[in-house]
Amino acid sequence: MANTIRIKRRSAGGSSGAPSQLAPSELAFNEADNTLYYGFGDAGGGVSSSIVAIAGPGAFASLSGNLTFSGTVSFTNTSVTFASGFTLPVNRGGTGASSAGDARTNLGLGTMSTETASDYLSKAGNLSGLASASTARTNLGLGTMSTETASDYLAKADNLSGLASASTARTNLGLGSISTQDANNVTITGGAISGITDLAVADGGTGASTASGALVNLLPSYTSNGSKVLAVNTGATDVEWITLPATGVTSVALSAPNIFSVSGSPVTSTGTLSLSLANQTANYVWAGPTSGGSATPAFRALVAGDIPALSYLSTSGGTVSGNVTVTGDLTVQGTTTQIDATVVTVADKNVVLGNVATPTDTTADGGGITLKGATDKTINWVDSTDSWTSSEHIDLASGKVFKINGTTVLSATALDGVVVDGGTF
Secondary structure, eight states: OOOEEOOEEEOTTSOOSOOSOOOTTOEEEETTTTEEEEEESOOBTTBOSEEEEEESTTTSOOSSSOOOOSSOOOOSSOOOOOOTTOOOOGGGTSOSOSSHHHHHHHTTOOGGGGOOHHHHHHHHOOGGGOSOHHHHHHHHTOOGGGGOOHHHHHHHHOOGGGOSOHHHHHHHHTOOGGGGSBTTBOOOOSSOOOSOOOOOGGGTSOSOSSHHHHHHHHSOOOTTOTTOEEEEOTTSSSEEEEOOOOOSOOOBOOOOOTTEEEESOSBSSSOOOEEEEOOOOTTOEEEOOSSSSOOOOEEEOOOGGGSOOOSOOOTTOOOOOSOOOOSSOOOOOSSOOOOOOSOOOOSSSOOOOOOOSSOOHHHHTTOEEEEOSSSOEEEEEETTTTEEEESSOOOOOTTOOEEETTEEEEOSSOBOSOEEOOOBO
């Protein structure tokens, strides 16, 4: 059976033009404009540098008869002669006219386009050149001050101290009421006074300039009154220093190791002392020190020395030197499972990969087998191409063939029943 090789194509019902991309030396034919395109050069990454039209009725124009171009026409180093009366429309870059006047009309140019600079300036005029000075000032936005002299302005501004009213002048100058008082009759409201003599106790003061000095002047003498307290005398006419009578214990407190919590301490009159166990860190035990000699026990985490040598495998890992037989299911939840055996024998005939709670093509993406070598040798499922992908050559044994859906398509000597289709663009 003959083999068919097809190039990339676009049907007559599609749009005209070249493919957006071709591989180097790749061909594509567009039936919409009857043009054969070629991928020219190599830009890298399997993409051609440019795409050129090389054949087909749509690629070249006949040089006889009337020519109609639907695309862009470029003239290089060539003069073009047009027939008499030919005009190029405005929407094609021309003026659509054969005279200067008609061209200005078609291009929307007014009469100003034909005037000289002096003509325009004479019509525009100048704001400051108006006949009336007041009108010129108005047009220029100038106020009445623009017509005053410096002496006129200063006369209006005057001076705060030159006002007719003295009280108004003081107010304007920021002078307070003290400026009108006599030295022998001064009234002060608020503020602070410095440099005055201490006011005697007899005059209602403390007779001192410091707090400690005031206490000495106002209280009974401190001499021989240590450890005494100040109290009102029997007649309630003054204060005096007295000695407090002995009352025994005045306060009881309770302290305990930090494994307990104490409340109600201290008791200074009546009350209840309470003792309870303090909160401790989760998974801690009450034990002695982890090393060294005897010491006060405390809450702490277990260490290896706390557990006797038993036949067990630590949760943090370890090595089993003998054989291990698991009679139930074995679940490994780590990131990597490493088997350092020379041969792995699996009795089951089906090995399942990617067995997650909700398997999809996305969870399967990149799954497969990796053989370590100078570079990784892989057979992986790639979701984006929906294909098994091998990083290495596939070499079939003698007599073996490639099949698709049970039909042989490739053997060592023949390509059978294969259509090579370049696709569409």
